[in-house]
Amino acid sequence: MVKDTSGNGLGNSSGGYEAVLAEVVNLLEEARRSAARSVNAIMTATYWEIGRRIVEREQAGSDRAEYGKQIIKRLSLDLTRRFGRGFSRQNLQQMRAFYIAYADKQICQTPSGIFERTNDVQIQQTASAQLASRFPLSWSHYVTFVRRVKTEKARSFYETEALRNGWTVRQLNRQIGSQFYERTALSRKKEIMLGHDAEQIDEDKTTPEEEIKDPFVLEFLDLKDEYSESDLEEALIRRLESFLLELGGDFTFVGRQRRLRIGNEWFRIDLLFFHRRLRCLVVIDLKLGKFTPANVGQMHFYLNYARENWTNADENPPVGLILCAEKNSAVAHYALEGLPNKVLAAEYITALPAESTLAAEVDEVRRRFNRH
Numbered sequence: 541m542v543k544d545t546s547g548n549g550l551g552n553s554s555g556g557y558e559a560v561l562a563e564v565v566n567l568l569e570e571a572r573r574s575a576a577r578s579v580n581a582i583m584t585a586t587y588w589e590i591g592r593r594i595v596e597r598e599q600a601g602s603d604r605a606e607y608g609k610q611i612i613k614r615l616s617l618d619l620t621r622r623f624g625r626g627f628s629r630q631n632l633q634q635m636r637a638f639y640i641a642y643a644d645k646q647i648c649q650t651p652s653g654i655f656e657r658t659n660d661v662q663i664q665q666t667a668s669a670q671l672a673s674r675f676p677l678s679w680s681h682y683v684t685f686v687r688r689v690k691t692e693k694a695r696s697f698y699e700t701e702a703l704r705n706g707w708t709v710r711q712l713n714r715q716i717g718s719q720f721y722e723r724t725a726l727s728r729k730k731e732i733m734l735g736h737d738a739e740q741i742d743e744d745k746t747t748p749e750e751e752i753k754d755p756f757v758l759e760f761l762d763l764k765d766e767y768s769e770s771d772l773e774e775a776l777i778r779r780l781e782s783f784l785l786e787l788g789g790d791f792t793f794v795g796r797q798r799r800l801r802i803g804n805e806w807f808r809i810d811l812l813f814f815h816r817r818l819r820c821l822v823v824i825d826l827k828l829g830k831f832t833p834a835n836v837g838q839m840h841f842y843l844n845y846a847r848e849n850w851t852n853a854d855e856n857p858p859v860g861l862i863l864c865a866e867k868n869s870a871v872a873h874y875a876l877e878g879l880p881n882k883v884l885a886a887e888y889i890t891a892l893p894a895e896s897t898l899a900a901e902v903d904e905v906r907r908r909f910n911r912h
Contacts, residue, residue, distance in 0.1 A: 576757060581672040583760045584679045588671070591639025594632065612636070626759035630801075634683060641686050641695065642675075677702055679756050680709045684716070694721045755799060755806050776826055777810050779905045780863065787893060790817045800845055809842055818891050821846055821858035831864040859888045863902055 594615070598608035612632045619627035675682065681702055689695045698721060702712050777796060784791045794812040801807075811824035823842050827835055839860040846858040 576754070577678070579757050579761065580678040580754075581675055583757065584675040584677075584682060585672040586760075587635045587679065588639055588642060588675070590632070591635035591637070592643075594636045595639055608636075626756075634686070637686050638682055641692075642682070678709070678754070679760075680754065681712060683756075684709060684712055688713070688716050689721075697721045697724075755801070773810075773826060773828060775908075776863075776902065776905050780824070780826070780901065781811055783901050784811075784813060784893070790815050790891070791822070792816060794821070800842075800849075802845065807842070812846075815859075815891065818856060818859070818888060819854070820856040820888075821850060822861060822892070823858055824861045824863065827862065827864045829864065831862065835862050835864070859892070861892070861898075863898060 594608070594611060597611050600607075612629050616627055616629045616632055619632075677699065681699075685695045685698060689698055698712065698716065701707065701715070701720075707715065781793065781796060785793060792814040794814055795809075796811055798809045798812045799806060800809065809823055810826045813822040813824070814820070815822050823839070823846055825835070825839055825842065839862055843858050843860050851858060
């Protein structure tokens with residue numbers, strides 16, 4: 541009998557415990573992946589059904605193109621009001637395009653019409669499950685197929701290879717970008733070509749947490765998502781939000797950690813305000829490190845998106861504010877260079893808080909955080 545001298549009841553069998561721990565960790569990670577895959581399959585089948593209904597309703601109109609635009613516009617407003625994020629016109633257009641690209645999925649034992657022909661919940665659930673089984677990859681994969689792959693044969697090839705090799709969306713995008721389908725089609729040694737790209741590199745691998753926190757999944761389930769990279773960043777964002785609102789009545793809070801999707805990529809804006817006197821949006825991006833020129837490029841990227849998608853016709857162009865919080869060197873910088881109206885830029889600088897004031901506030905939050 542092994543005497544327990546460790547104080548934790550495990551004796552000297554630490555090797556046995558490590559094996560148990562590894563098994564339990566693997567069980568939990570696989571369970572999380574399975575949960576994400578299950579949600580993705582149901583979500584994808586649901587979006588396919590939404591796309592089908594949009595297309596079929598379009599076909600009922602006399603001026604199909606205009607009728608289709610009106611359907612999507614109205615659906616976007618009503619669904620967003622009822623279910624929250626995830627039903628922008630762009631997303632609904634994506635569902636429509638997905639159905640058109642994969643319309644043959646209805647050729648199965650559970651035709652889509654079953655949803656209209658019966659009110660039996662169990663039958664509908666069975667139909668949903670069978671339709672979901674037709675989409676074994678994630679919704680993000682299918683969005684990539686629809687957006688980047690133009691022919692049915694190429695989509696079928698990439699879908700087969702992604703499923704066979706377990707490609708993540710990152711790896712799929714790289715394979716499409718390298719014209720893997722075209723290179724394989726032209727190659728005389730196709731088996732060798734297919735074998736070359738089976739391995740995933742480390743940067744392609746995703747954790748169960750990343751799969752579960754996929755913005756598409758969170759959006760579909762209407763779950764709140766947190767994207768803070770650290771406790772310090774969270775503390776800074778919360779404090780700066782309060783600080784700007786305390787400056788007076790000019791700042792109106794719009795959103796915190798506001799997400800935006802461009803193509804199939806997701807980005808995040810830390811804070812978004814509207815300045816009533818300037819009549820413009822104020823985009824705030826927080827950087828925990830030293831200020832770099834790349835920060836300005838990223839900010840202009842956000843400003844271009846905000847101007848095109850979030851700015852109303854009677855408002856001024858948005859202004860960007862980059863806050864850097866490197867220890868002992870808090871820096872506030874306005875990303876105003878390149879704005880079309882220099883007079884307006886000068887007005888922005890006059891109306892917004894002084895750089896020294898913002899720098900001091902950032903530095904104070906950091907000092908308080910480091911003391912705890």
